[in-house]
Amino acid sequence: MKGPHDDELRWPLRKKFEVKLFNQISDGEHYSDSITYDGITTPECVNRVTDGEKATSGWGHHDFISNEDLHETSTTCQYVKDDCVFFQIDCIVYDIQYSGLFY
Secondary structure (H helix, E strand, O other): OOOOOHHHOOOOOOEEEEEEEOOOOOOOOOEEEEEEEOOOOOHHHHOOOOOOOOOOOOOOOOOOOOHHHHHOEOOOOEOOEOOEOOEEEEEEEEEOOOOEEEO
């Protein structure tokens, strides 16, 4: 989507997003997945939006976790507790010029 801070970002987008859904019973069994935007990603998905409000194509996952898995409860794992879920999203930025990572 087009945003007010687009001028401050590096284009094309070269990032990896790691999304973690926390198990609220213990420190283990967190559910996680990642989406990477790199040199092989379709250009329409990583270039800056210049026409309209949003990109005409996307890159990612249609479903992060099934509703059944989200609400599954066991003695060691529970993602939804008291109608709340907790996510962590980490972003790793790839430097285009040096083909490495920077922080």
